[in-house]
Amino acid sequence: MPKVTYIEHDGTPHAIDVPVGLSVMRGAVDNNVPGIDADCGGECACATCHVYVDEAWLAKLPPQGEQETSMLGFAATAQPNSRLSCQIEMTAALDGLVVRMPESQH
Amino acid sequence: MADDAGRVLIVGAGQAGATAAALLRQYGWTGSITLVGAEAASPYQRPPLSKAWLAGTATDADLRLRAPGFYAEQRIDLRTGVRVEAIDRAGRAAILADGTRLPYDRLILATGCAPRRLALPGMDLPGVLELRTQDDATRLRAALSPGARLAVIGGGYVGLEVAATAVRLGLAVTVIEREARLLARVASPELAAYIHAAHAAAGVAIRLSADVASLDGAGLDGAALDGAGDRVAGVRLGDGTVVACDATLVGVGAVPCDALARGCDLACDNGIVVDAACRTDDPAIQAIGDCTRRPLPLYATTGRLESVPNATEQAKQAAAALCGRPPPPPEVPWFWSDQYDLRIQIAGLPVGAVPRIVRQTAGAFSVAHLDAGDRLVTIETVNAVTDFAAGRMIIGRRRRLDPARLADPACPLAQTMLPE
């Protein structure tokens, strides 16, 4: 199973197997990784599943949809490498993905 | 003082209860966590029950809040299909119907809401449905065969989402609303009119200012029988007209499940009364989610909110307080609804008659509510995610806006902010 490493804001890493087809958000939620709230359950409506994606991986991700770009535009802690993790579906090619969590989702 | 080694008992394994259990572990609670829920299913999300799951595009697996093995892995003792009948505050235990006592050091009530029932003849007829649980949704889905006629009593969010799903599945749908407009208690007249137009265009018949007198059944010979019969066949209105139907969804709001709290004399006022850390007036008992009346610091008032974001915010507040962590930053209340291709997102609370400014472009619509000082208090948006996201941020910062610039939909909301 492909692995994702989630790194908490304080630096604590969590290496998690995420089944292909599930979102990166689901992988965190199903394993109680702190730092991802996912209030809307993956509907791209809340922006509380915000992560920073390691530069090396950014180009390998599916492109942002319009909804995602707009939601991220006003996230207090957004950076150029911000993504909503519910919009990233796991594939074998993403094995080894590293994402970091912002200090707060609100 | 935090005592993170005690026994926590959470009553109600819905959105709020399940989230609180998970967060307690995240925040380092080392004691036992027992999560009891009356429903047989593992904790799941309700929003899709009137949307994607009802339409058949989301699966049961999509509904679950956490993976199946989650609770065991997190040492959360999940007991489904178990209803708590009473709380013994002096003895610090929850009591089940068979007399079993579940002891606690800390109790969290997360019992949610139940659909409001109408006291009308015919409410118990087969084919008269309500929607709160997955079992309810299963019955409703079985009634949604193409060509059938569905009457929806109540033009609130749940009723309208079901109407949208049903008409797209090929049913003939009539929405019956007592008030003079849809969404009367929860949306501005402008937003309600916009949504009304979408339903009308989709072919939903809408009866406003319509009182329901009874639900009429049909006898075996098909003859209408007031309030009786084998199965619902029509909704009789106050003016005597009958909306013929094969099934009826009653969606007239929800009432808080506060029977346990009342039964043990906790303060209740349309919801269990809690503070910003979700404490009730018993220091050992907190309450979270749809069943609470909570402080709304941005609006200097209290209220009962029925939304997933509210359930998760209160779960955070309660778990943080129990684990001795600083309280989470206050959130701007928000809500979403999907109907047809309309993504409706609302931030802030509609707080009565305040000046409103409509921003409309092709395909996008939003209504900004300003207070007397031109501060944004609410933003209602339809397919206008930029206004929603910016508006939520602006409301939280209590910023003043320039009404003239706001009225120009081409001017981004964030650029209408006046200097502080």
Ligand SMILES: Cc1cc2nc3c(=O)[nH]c(=O)nc-3n(C[C@H](O)[C@H](O)[C@H](O)COP(=O)(O)OP(=O)(O)OC[C@H]3O[C@@H](n4cnc5c(N)ncnc54)[C@H](O)[C@@H]3O)c2cc1C
């Ligand atoms: C059809 C539908 C669509 C919705 N759509 C949206 C939406 O789009 N966006 C949004 O933000 N919100 C939506 N909501 C609202 C949202 O689902 C609720 O706000 C949320 O579920 C509240 O969580 P809760 O944990 O407080 O209550 P619930 O999720 O209702 O959980 C309470 C649980 O407690 C159990 N319980 C009650 N009493 C007892 C007892 N004595 N013993 C044991 N267990 C007990 C109940 O059986 C229930 O399972 C929708 C709701 C419905 C019904």
Ligand code: FES
């Ligand atoms: S979970 Fe809500 S936007 Fe990703």
